[in-house]
Amino acid sequence: MKITRADEISTGPAPADYFTGEVMSATLHQSGGADRVATLRVHFAPGARTAWHTHPHGQRLIVTQGEGWAQTDGQPKQVIRPGDVIWFEPGERHWHGASETSAMEHIAIQQIEDGRTADWAEQVTEADYLG
Numbered sequence: 001m002k003i004t005r006a007d008e009i010s011t012g013p014a015p016a017d018y019f020t021g022e023v024m025s026a027t028l029h030q031s032g033g034a035d036r037v038a039t040l041r042v043h044f045a046p047g048a049r050t051a052w053h054t055h056p057h058g059q060r061l062i063v064t065q066g067e068g069w070a071q072t073d074g075q076p077k078q079v080i081r082p083g084d085v086i087w088f089e090p091g092e093r094h095w096h097g098a099s100e101t102s103a104m105e106h107i108a109i110q111q112i113e114d115g116r117t118a119d120w121a122e123q124v125t126e127a128d129y130l131g
Helices: 126-130
Strands: 011-013 023-030 037-044 059-066 068-072 078-080 085-088 094-098 104-111
Antiparallel strands (some): 059 104
């Protein structure tokens, strides 16, 4: 058994190339082993969100706090709340983040392929975010 204590987990700003607004990220687990899994805790301030992106093996989100939005390209934006579990299929172009007025936090689980967990695209525009 390996326990990583909460005070051993570092949290820092998420990369501005891939996020809009104030976003803090903590790597909870990143395996170099056979499971190839990365698990992150991501906190979005109100109005903050990811850029458009896909995942080579899909992504699971578990909302732990607040209220947010998630959207697959070409589909309506969806409200996400604590306890909701979201699955994005491999290659499904999407974004997710806080709502305009509420912070949101989620746990993100995805597999690593060739050293990456996501393929990033352009930032989500204000029109797409609020639309």
